[in-house]
Amino acid sequence: MKLRTAAPDVEQLLKVLRGEKADRVPLFELFMDQPVYEFFAERKCDRSDPSGYLKLVIDASFNAGYDYASTLAANLFFPTEERETAETVSMSGNGIIHDWDSFYAYPWPDVSTLDFSGLVTIQDYLPRGMKLAIMTPGGVLECVTSLVGYTNICMMLYDDPDLIGAIFEKVGQIHLEYFKKAVPYDTVGFLLCSDDWGFNTQTLLSVKDLRKHVFPWYKKIVETAHKSGKPVVLHSCGYMMDIMEDVIEDMKFDAKHSFEDNIFSVEDSYHKWGNRITILGGLDMQFLYSASCQEIKDRCQKLMELTKENGRYALGTGNSMAKFIPYEKYVAIIEAANEFNARR
Numbered sequence: 001m002k003l004r005t006a007a008p009d010v011e012q013l014l015k016v017l018r019g020e021k022a023d024r025v026p027l028f029e030l031f032m033d034q035p036v037y038e039f040f041a042e043r044k045c046d047r048s049d050p051s052g053y054l055k056l057v058i059d060a061s062f063n064a065g066y067d068y069a070s071t072l073a074a075n076l077f078f079p080t081e082e083r084e085t086a087e088t089v090s091m092s093g094n095g096i097i098h099d100w101d102s103f104y105a106y107p108w109p110d111v112s113t114l115d116f117s118g119l120v121t122i123q124d125y126l127p128r129g130m131k132l133a134i135m136t137p138g139g140v141l142e143c144v145t146s147l148v149g150y151t152n153i154c155m156m157l158y159d160d161p162d163l164i165g166a167i168f169e170k171v172g173q174i175h176l177e178y179f180k181k182a183v184p185y186d187t188v189g190f191l192l193c194s195d196d197w198g199f200n201t202q203t204l205l206s207v208k209d210l211r212k213h214v215f216p217w218y219k220k221i222v223e224t225a226h227k228s229g230k231p232v233v234l235h236s237c238g239y240m241m242d243i244m245e246d247v248i249e250d251m252k253f254d255a256k257h258s259f260e261d262n263i264f265s266v267e268d269s270y271h272k273w274g275n276r277i278t279i280l281g282g283l284d285m286q287f288l289y290s291a292s293c294q295e296i297k298d299r300c301q302k303l304m305e306l307t308k309e310n311g312r313y314a315l316g317t318g319n320s321m322a323k324f325i326p327y328e329k330y331v332a333i334i335e336a337a338n339e340f341n342a343r344r
Contacts, residue, residue, distance in 0.1 A: 001042065003065050003331065005338045008129035010067040010189050013314060017190060017231035017254045017278050021311045024341040025304050027334060028280045028314035030194060030235050030257060031070045031135070032060065032321035039327050040064045051118060055125055062127050065334055068189055069126070070133045073182035074114035077137050078171070079107055080146050095149035097167060099160075106147070108170060111177040119185040131189025133233070134182045136175055139195020141204065141214050143171045150204070157209055165213065172217030179221050183228045191225050191232045193218060193253070198238025200263060207242050219251045231255065233280065237319065239263055248277050255280050259318045261287060266318065267306060274312055281316035283333065288317060288325050293332040300336035 006024075013026040034053075038044055040060035046052035054071050061069040081096050097103050119132065126132070138146065144167055145153060156164040182188055195214070197203055203210060222232045231254035234247060240256075241264065247253050255278035259266040266282020273279065282303070288296065300315060307313035315337045321330050 001040075001063070001331075003040075003334050003338070004063055005065065005342070008062065008067045008127055010129060010131040013067050014189060014231060016311060016314050017233065019254075019278060019312055024344065025308075025337055026314040027064070027066050027337055028257065028316040029066070029070075030192065030281075030320045032057075033323040035323045036060075036321045036327060036330065051122060051125075054118070054122060058122075058126060058130070062130065064330075065338065067129065068131050068133045070135055070192060072137060073119055073134045073178065073185075073188075074116045076109055076111070076114060076174070076178050078109060078143050078147060095147050095152055097147045098152065100163060103163065103166060109174055111174060111181060114178070114181070116181055116185070119182065119187050123187055126187060132185075132187050133190055133192045134179070134188055135192045135194060136178060139193060139236075140168065140172050140175055140217050141195050141197060141210075143175075144168055147171070153205070157205075168213040168217075172214075176217055176220050176224070180224050183225055183230060188230065190230050190254075191221070192235060193221060193232060194235040196237040196258075197243065198236070198240055200239060200260075202239050203242060204238070207246075210243060211246065215246055215251055218253075222252050222254075226252070233257055244273060248273065254278055257281050260284055261318075267303065270307060270313065274307065275310060278312040278314075279307075280314050282318050283316065284318045285322065285325070288329050291329075293329055296329055296332045297336045297339075300333055301340060304337070304340045 012022045012024055013028065015022040016026055034045065037056050037060040040063050041056050042063070045056045049055065057071060058069045097106055148156065148167060153164060179191060197210060225232045233255045234253040235257040237258045240247070247256060257280040259269055259282040261284040266279060269282070270279045283296065283299065304315060315333060
């Protein structure tokens, strides 16, 4: 398997993220599941190497034709109770923070103690022309949900607004400090803020509560990255119609990722917002599961034709390269981009 057709050039994707015209249509994914990384890397992960997983991600991204590799900047995590290991797990449980005593007793991560040196030591392994895209292990709302439980958040917003406000404050501040530490490294090309804010028909919290507890932290994160000249991508699933103005005008994200055909397709999103914010990916996961490789290529072709005049688009899935989709369908996406770019 040999998919890469040109040397990596992350500047092509960075141009797209900044709203500039690129020389080709870049590829974009939030991440791949480990088996998919191993498929494109054509090897298993070397767990004996402390940086083995990141090297696997880099090798897979390089082989598949991406100009960057997604990674955590350091080992940030929020300890939670052990959860069942099913593919789909409810986030409506009791959580481990439920009152002020549990809030103060919780072992909050200390960003000042985290080791970011891997962003330097990986430099020699990272192919010329590639950069890293820095993520967190869940976004501000997602982390609060894992600590409190979704149902309890909804109740606490009314029953104990000071406590839930303090939890959001603590989680948001930790995310901000983490990104502030990561942004200056030369290996870092851009940031990936992944935080699901909606479901099929509405946002998970009211728009008012999102604006109060969640959005201010992302505004600060985006400001931090922009001061260093680095773009920020928002990956957020679910219904976004009521908050896209916040995403574009208030938080000032450079790009939006995650689209579902049954909510608002990537094509409709590009028509509505593509002149104001970069649109990424968008090939709905249900579509990828049910469509043939040729049908996928055909939709990719139409998407790239739709966006070629104004740019501000990179090709990819609507969510991520999940292991439950046949891998040849991901290959079809990459081949479609390669074929389209070869004709330009």
